[in-house]
Amino acid sequence: MSRNKWIILILVxxxxxxxxxxCSQSTPEVVEKVVEKTVVVTQVVEKEVEKTVVVTEVVEKEVVVTPTPQxxxxxxRFYSTTDIPTLDPQIAEDVVSINMIENLFVHLTNYDLETxxxxxxxxxxxxxxxxxxTYTFHLRTDIPWVKHNPxxxxxVQEVDADGNPRFVTANDFVxxxxxxxxxxxxSYYSSIxxxxxxxxxxxxxxxxxxxxxxELIDAIGVEAPDDATLVIKLNFPASYFLSMTPMxxxxxxxxxxxxxxxxxxxxxxxxxxxxxxxxxxWVHGVRxxxxxxxxxxxxxxxxxxxxxxxxxxxxxxxxxxxxxLNNEVETSGIPDAELQAHLEKYPDExxxxxxxxxxxxxxxxxxxPFDDPRVRRxxxxxxxxEKFVTEVRQGQGLPMKHFxxxxxxxxxxxxxxxxxxxxxxxxxxxxxxxxxxxxxxxTVTLLGYSGQATLNWIEFAQQQWQExxxxxxxxxxxxxxxxKELLAATSAKTPDEEAPHxxxxxxxxxxxxxxxxxxxVLWCENPxxxxxxxxxxxxxxxxxxxxxxxxxxxxxxxxxxxxLFFGPEGEMPMAPLYLRIAYVAQHSWLxxxxxxxxxxxxxxxxxxxxxxxxxxxx
Amino acid sequence: xxxxxxxRLIVSIPVLFAIVLFTFAVVHALxxxxxxxxxxxxxPEHIRLIMERRYGxxxxxxxxxWNYLKMLASGDLxxxxxxxSQTVNDIxxxxxxxxxxxxxxxxxxxxxxxxPAGILAALKRNTWIDYTATFTAVLGVSINNIVLGPLLILxxxxxxxxxxxxxxxxxxxxxxxxxxxxTWNFWTHAVLPxxxxxxxxxxxxxxxxxxxxxxxxxxxxxRTARAKGLKERAVIIRHALKNSLIPVATILGPLLAGVLTxxxxxxxxxxxxxxxxxxxxSIEQREYFLLSSLTLxxxxxxxxxxxxVDIMYAWLDPRIRFD
Numbered sequence: 001m002s003r004n005k006w007i008i009l010i011l012v013x014x015x016x017x018x019x020x021x022x023c024s025q026s027t028p029e030v031v032e033k034v035v036e037k038t039v040v041v042t043q044v045v046e047k048e049v050e051k052t053v054v055v056t057e058v059v060e061k062e063v064v065v066t067p068t069p070q071x072x073x074x075x076x077r078f079y080s081t082t083d084i085p086t087l088d089p090q091i092a093e094d095v096v097s098i099n100m101i102e103n104l105f106v107h108l109t110n111y112d113l114e115t116x117x118x119x120x121x122x123x124x125x126x127x128x129x130x131x132x133x134t135y136t137f138h139l140r141t142d143i144p145w146v147k148h149n150p151x152x153x154x155x156v157q158e159v160d161a162d163g164n165p166r167f168v169t170a171n172d173f174v175x176x177x178x179x180x181x182x183x184x185x186x187s188y189y190s191s192i193x194x195x196x197x198x199x200x201x202x203x204x205x206x207x208x209x210x211x212x213x214x215e216l217i218d219a220i221g222v223e224a225p226d227d228a229t230l231v232i233k234l235n236f237p238a239s240y241f242l243s244m245t246p247m248x249x250x251x252x253x254x255x256x257x258x259x260x261x262x263x264x265x266x267x268x269x270x271x272x273x274x275x276x277x278x279x280x281x282w283v284h285g286v287r288x289x290x291x292x293x294x295x296x297x298x299x300x301x302x303x304x305x306x307x308x309x310x311x312x313x314x315x316x317x318x319x320x321x322x323x324x325l326n327n328e329v330e331t332s333g334i335p336d337a338e339l340q341a342h343l344e345k346y347p348d349e350x351x352x353x354x355x356x357x358x359x360x361x362x363x364x365x366x367x368x369p370f371d372d373p374r375v376r377r378x379x380x381x382x383x384x385x386e387k388f389v390t391e392v393r394q395g396q397g398l399p400m401k402h403f404x405x406x407x408x409x410x411x412x413x414x415x416x417x418x419x420x421x422x423x424x425x426x427x428x429x430x431x432x433x434x435x436x437x438x439x440x441x442x443t444v445t446l447l448g449y450s451g452q453a454t455l456n457w458i459e460f461a462q463q464q465w466q467e468x469x470x471x472x473x474x475x476x477x478x479x480x481x482x483x484k485e486l487l488a489a490t491s492a493k494t495p496d497e498e499a500p501h502x503x504x505x506x507x508x509x510x511x512x513x514x515x516x517x518x519x520x521v522l523w524c525e526n527p528x529x530x531x532x533x534x535x536x537x538x539x540x541x542x543x544x545x546x547x548x549x550x551x552x553x554x555x556x557x558x559x560x561x562x563x564l565f566f567g568p569e570g571e572m573p574m575a576p577l578y579l580r581i582a583y584v585a586q587h588s589w590l591x592x593x594x595x596x597x598x599x600x601x602x603x604x605x606x607x608x609x610x611x612x613x614x615x616x617x618x
Numbered sequence: 619x620x621x622x623x624x625x626r627l628i629v630s631i632p633v634l635f636a637i638v639l640f641t642f643a644v645v646h647a648l649x650x651x652x653x654x655x656x657x658x659x660x661x662p663e664h665i666r667l668i669m670e671r672r673y674g675x676x677x678x679x680x681x682x683x684w685n686y687l688k689m690l691a692s693g694d695l696x697x698x699x700x701x702x703s704q705t706v707n708d709i710x711x712x713x714x715x716x717x718x719x720x721x722x723x724x725x726x727x728x729x730x731x732x733x734p735a736g737i738l739a740a741l742k743r744n745t746w747i748d749y750t751a752t753f754t755a756v757l758g759v760s761i762n763n764i765v766l767g768p769l770l771i772l773x774x775x776x777x778x779x780x781x782x783x784x785x786x787x788x789x790x791x792x793x794x795x796x797x798x799x800x801t802w803n804f805w806t807h808a809v810l811p812x813x814x815x816x817x818x819x820x821x822x823x824x825x826x827x828x829x830x831x832x833x834x835x836x837x838x839x840x841r842t843a844r845a846k847g848l849k850e851r852a853v854i855i856r857h858a859l860k861n862s863l864i865p866v867a868t869i870l871g872p873l874l875a876g877v878l879t880x881x882x883x884x885x886x887x888x889x890x891x892x893x894x895x896x897x898x899x900s901i902e903q904r905e906y907f908l909l910s911s912l913t914l915x916x917x918x919x920x921x922x923x924x925x926x927v928d929i930m931y932a933w934l935d936p937r938i939r940f941d
Binding site for chain 2 (some may be wrong): 073083085086091093094095183184186187188190191194204205209264265266267283284285286312313314315316318319320322323324325328332357482483484485487491505506508509527528
């Protein structure tokens, strides 16, 4: 038996090593400061790559001689609820990734934060041919490709095989855009740009994706006549193309680094970037740290003063909010349960952030009784959006009568076009459809995705339809399923018998143009067509509007389209309900102009460091 | 004994196989796949098909399973389909040590509090000590981690500001592959999560120890021991205590397997990058390889935990023999 005692003793000892080894203390702070110093010195050296080794020696000496710390860099701290899925511009499809990519890479053009207009970034100017089919971008060629060494803290410019420093050129964009057409990347955004660019769709839909013929790739309509000129050819005169050029999907990427590291090229230490920040650290699932790129041309610095960004992964908003209360992060979401208390206690440290996502009930147009537009109009008009936003959303939203929200080119003013909430109209429409006071109305299903918030939403709908249409809650069966299940159940391929009559969904824009709303969601020829719409006059207009070059005419056409969908005589394929606006806790020392499109531009954010330090007790 | 252990390990292989097969089948039966959605949007059909083909998801399930077993045999736990720069091995290396560290500290705490409290309550039965211990234990069992965690954060993190609110104080690379660098930072960060996780466990251990010790104290051989004229102290420590720990040892196996492979709630509340959180994420994102591999690890830990319990039985009760 004594042997067994030994086994147990050893087990206990192994567990105890953690406890016993407590005595040895390391001093990580010194190391961190060394790293920060090296970055500053590299800035002085600038582009002279070969000299950086010498510089490191100087820093080491300095640490020995003078222990006085450098001033703290201006640091922006916040959290995301997940790790970054990817830092690859062509693959990214989520906010967390895109926020990082916006700051690590320059894009072809940029969104102006105030006007949502397209402004120069790498492209300083552009010409559009008279037929609207050829876009010529004139690029600046002084943006270096850089690699940051997380261990030494050095940021150095990349050099090519001959030892020449590498700058961003039109060829890097050609490579990036052609790469975006490659179906093997598995990128959602490929399908957004592919229909526009000549030849891109042929590659994306190639019969044998593993052996795409080189001719097809060469035929993609992107060219670089010289380093400073990028030419993109379109399939049709898509007047909204320019609004897509700030997208991460079309960013330049370093071909040589991707070839060298494969899927791992985005990891810290491997990644080659060209943006205002560099990736200093990426502890997966825990934290990533960005530092200013010291080699960036000065005029591209941005209007902000943030020098360092620390983003932690905090999956639970309540914990994130506790960190905010403790001044450990600059900004945080607010848990629903805390919202009212927060608004009372910190009115000056609350900002409203719209993300331009509009939520709606979709109707299956082929499934009776919702095959009758009058029934659809009745259900839409019987939902009090104002009351819903106030009571259920606690004020976090704006009621919507039509689909596209303000801020989108071509969207009608928010209070114009569309019936919205009108109980009298609703009753009358339902009666005309043969169900006065909901008599004889068959049992229908409303499918929501999982979560308490959605449950509150669909229960509110049930009450509204009882109050304004007289439909008993027994008639409206509510169900909840996970998001993936809901998408499968409402897919156009699902037979009507298995599909719900109505469902909850939301749409957030990919680019700021009405085509991304009525064209990419409602258009009858979309492969997505969840409502199973038949093509109508509205669909002809959608096709015309996307090719119209006169902006004023386009605005008018989109107004007509929205009217054809959501007006009193409208088809009503969905009931638009509200535009999401989130309350966000934000400390007063942070000035953070938010981006409605693309990633957040942290280079335009500023921090009053004295106030921040005072709050932290430093 | 060695033969017994080897026999047990061999017998457990088909069990593990069945568990992995079952998990594999169930997770594939869930509607939607890893590539069916993109955030709040649906993935275009042809891209979904290409990606599914890349990971062999278009093959019949039995072939996929066979391929997965072949991967496992070569030590590869599989790719991360939605995070291609990572593999399942990477994720396990990053997260499992955090769960092991948190779990073992919590178990140590739970036993350090639970067993003395249980003994004390049993020996001082029906005194204020017993009532206090029992009351605290009931409280500890009933207060869920989901309540206790945020409460501790609020008191010690936000109000008193003496302990960190969130995060684990150690990160890869690990010492010996799973141990943290034992810095001050590590210990301060460990306090709240370990207390949160350990409290509920210590409460159930205390209750179990108390009940079991009371039962043993009334048995014949204790009466004999006393009749021999042994001191009460010797009766309790030499004769009663060891036997009364058998039920406690029984729960130790599953308990260890459970906490050492991650506890979702505590990891979520304290923003710890542990394996419990990966379980949930893998189900939500349909990361088939990750989920199957995590289940496999959990099953192995369960088998080992129960084996350890059986070995402890033999030590605690000399009448139990396995040969």
